[in-house]
Amino acid sequence: MLFVSPFLLAFAFAIAAPLLYAAYLSLFRQGLVGGNVFVGLDNYSRALSDALLHTGLIRVAIFLAVQVPVMLGMALLAALALDSGRLRWAALFRIGIFIPYAVPAVVAALMWGYIYGPRFGLVHQIGSDLSIPLPDLLSHSWMLASIGNITTWEYTGYNMLILYAALRSVPYELYEAAEVDGAGEIRKAVSIKIPALRQALLLCTIFSIIGSFQLFNEPNVLQALAPGVITTNYTPNMYAFNLAFNGQEYNYSAAIAVVLGGVTAVVAYAVQLWTNRQERAL
Amino acid sequence: MDTTRRSSRLRTRTVLALSAALALSLTAACSSSSSGNGAANPAAAGSSAADALNTPTTLTFWTWVPSIQTTVNAFEKKYPNIKVNVVNAGQSAAEYTKLQTAIKAGSGAPDVAQIEYFALPQFALSKQVVDLTQYGAASLKSGYTASAWDQVALQGGIYGYPQDTGPLTMFYRTDIFKSLGLTAPTTWAEFAADAAKIHAADPTHYITSIDPGDAGGVDSLIWQAGGKPFQTTGSTSVNVNLKDSGSAKFSSMWTSLLSKKLVDPTPGWTTDWWKSMGSGKYAMWIAGAWAPGSLETTIANTKGKWGVAPVPQWTAGDNVSAENGGSSDAVVSTSTHKAAAAAFAAWLNSSAEGAASLNSIGLFPATTALLNSSTFLDQTFPFFNGQKANQVFAASSKAVAAGWQYLPYQVYANSIFKDSIGQAITNGSDLSAALGTWQTGISQYGTQQGFTVANG
Structure with missing residues (x-):
């Protein structure tokens, strides 16, 4: 008990207390008129029937379904390429893919915002130099893909490192045995490496699920460039932020935060259960 | 944001x-x-x-x-x-x-x-x-x-x-107006006619841009049109009417301009926008009297090409402005x-x-x-x-229409502007319907906050 107490203290103050406080806040309603009232679960029933919140949730779910597989696929390919030992300049390759992760998300979004700019952005300047008409990447139909591109750029390297580290822990004897059996690099990747990455991939997937539901910085920065596209409820986090800080609805936004946390936990747990079942089926 | x-x-x-x-x-x-x-x-x-x-x-x-x-x-x-x-x-x-x-x-x-x-x-x-x-x-x-x-x-x-x-003022490119044989519009009808002429002369040019994220800008235009959409009627009661005559004047003219693509729906203050301002893509900018400093520092290369005039009027011969x-x-x-x-x-x-x-x-x-x-x-x-220029600004300051009010929760009201009007501006769809959506959002929030909200 003595040895875990530093952890427990930090956990209690830094994690449990804010969560409990948010849950407590979510049971009240304080309006600009009328003071603070205990309303029980009213804020939760409001959240369940709040179309604005649902639009945001559906949007991040679509984002999750498309962006995460693409990003993890690229991270997996990069990790396998690194681990194959056949790359020249492997260290440069590794750091090159990882570096975007070191760029703060807000800076990355600003930078990409300039690149996407419909008239003087880099993409359009190249397009007009080559006389290729390009779509407006900050328009309704392209915005989610544009945001997905930014997050993929940011986080592929991070996921690659997790997968690469897992690959390094595969016993070398397995590869030797495979080579004796006549397996090439591709066969080794499919039959040994990818199965060995199962747990690491699960970890990356769960991080990415959490990240997708928490989507905030990128759309928030791009909103200045496309206010008519990115609404205040574009993602659930943006919705909660606007309610809390422009609308002073701290109580309702606390309820949204709790709901969002719950949805994220359920989805992440479902993925984990599903993976475990797959594993058992093998 | x-x-x-x-x-x-x-x-x-x-x-x-x-x-x-x-x-x-x-x-x-x-x-x-x-x-x-x-x-x-x-x-x-x-x-x-x-x-x-x-x-x-x-x-x-x-x-x-x-x-x-x-x-x-x-x-x-x-x-x-x-x-x-x-x-x-x-x-x-x-x-x-x-x-x-x-x-x-x-x-x-x-x-x-x-x-x-x-x-x-x-x-x-x-x-x-x-x-x-x-x-x-x-x-x-x-x-x-x-x-x-x-x-x-x-x-x-x-x-x-x-x-x-x-005080609201019209900053316009004298060179562009002159080259097309136009003078600065004194009424909104002239403004709309000039918008068509400027765009016809060069399809990449517009009389001006309108910002889908700037609630304050649209508030000022409604104010100048004589609208009073936000009124505090008691300590806990407000009236929100974005369908009053001023709001309707604003929405019908700008819907028409936007649907004909005669004004450019573009967020202001971005790099893209300033480059367009400097390149002559926009022939004017309707803004507060604080604008000269921004113009002078950001697009210094256009020095001498700009002029200052009162905001166009809804009725010829009137002199009505806004803040x-x-x-x-x-x-x-x-x-x-x-x-x-x-x-x-x-x-x-x-x-x-x-x-x-x-x-x-x-x-x-x-x-x-x-x-x-x-x-x-x-x-x-x-x-x-x-x-x-200060003479124009000072005259505008004197001509500000009386009776405008902001809501006791205008910070939130303005924040959700982009969800309704912003979308309509971007898509070139009906602004009057969007004003209705904005009004609904503002009213619902007000009720939620404990106000008695009327829409009359």
Whole structure:
């Protein structure tokens, strides 16, 4: 008990207390008129029937379904390429893919915002130099893909490192045995490496699920460039932020935060259960 | 986010360098002091103010006007017992968030805070800022323009001193209008006709752009059209009517222009937008009188090509304007030095010295003495090809339509502007329907907050 107490203290103050406080806040309603009232679960029933919140949730779910597989696929390919030992300049390759992760998300979004700019952005300047008409990447139909591109750029390297580290822990004897059996690099990747990455991939997937539901910085920065596209409820986090800080609805936004946390936990747990079942089926 | 865009505006707008050498020629600014100490001293609206200014005190002042230290230094020199710490706690909504949090927490809030007119009713309603009537504010009313004073005299009290204003003005490219044989439009009908001609002459050019994220800009256009969509009708009741005649005038004309693609729906203050402004893609910009500084610093290459004229009118021969932007300085309820804070805010904005100093660092004045002074009015602007632009601004300030109000929760109302009007502007769809959607959002929030909301 003595040895875990530093952890427990930090956990209690830094994690449990804010969560409990948010849950407590979510049971009240304080309006600009009328003071603070205990309303029980009213804020939760409001959240369940709040179309604005649902639009945001559906949007991040679509984002999750498309962006995460693409990003993890690229991270997996990069990790396998690194681990194959056949790359020249492997260290440069590794750091090159990882570096975007070191760029703060807000800076990355600003930078990409300039690149996407419909008239003087880099993409359009190249397009007009080559006389290729390009779509407006900050328009309704392209915005989610544009945001997905930014997050993929940011986080592929991070996921690659997790997968690469897992690959390094595969016993070398397995590869030797495979080579004796006549397996090439591709066969080794499919039959040994990818199965060995199962747990690491699960970890990356769960991080990415959490990240997708928490989507905030990128759309928030791009909103200045496309206010008519990115609404205040574009993602659930943006919705909660606007309610809390422009609308002073701290109580309702606390309820949204709790709901969002719950949805994220359920989805992440479902993925984990599903993976475990797959594993058992093998 | 709205803040990013807005803050870039505020940053640039406060770099204004309208006029530098006004300061000491102006003396008749304000009601004379009752304390009888030689120079006009608006701060001493009572003996309590004089006492407060003679008691050693340290005040904290939250503001995002970059060079305001100059003005504060002048105050400290005059009243050496008062020390003022100037703190930039963020711009606009970013500052309001911190301010509200600090006031709720009971500590950490400043004594005096800069608050824009559109946000002031919210702070006044929740009594987070002090009614300055008890510090003699009423006696300073005559020193300010009516349009500025109307924005701080709220809910039966006086909740701030006007720091700067933004009378709506038309900034236009004289070269573009001349090359097409046009003169600056004096009515909105002429504006619409010119919009078609400018776009026909060059399909990549537009008469102007409209910002899908700028609630304040659209508010000003509705205001100038005679709309009064937001009214506080009691301490807990408001009226929201974005279908009144002014709002309808705005929506029908701009819907028509947008659907014909004669105006460009583009967010302002971005790199793209400034490049378009500099390249002549837009023939005009309708903005507050704070705009010259931004133009001069950001697109200096267009110097001499711009002119200044009154906003187009809905009825030929009329002279109706509106305000666009502007801030007040308010005394925060948690302050332990309210008398000194009120006296400081009064001096800063009301005294001839304070007002002139604020103007010299780029703020458009709210005091009549400065607006009517010949030094101010006769100043020529090289950027506007030698035009005496202040005369146009000052006339606009006098012509501001009376009776406009902001809601006691305009900060939120403006934040959801982009969800309805912003979308319609971007898509070129019906603005009147979008105004209806905005009204619904604003009304629902008001009800949720405990107000009685009418839509009449």
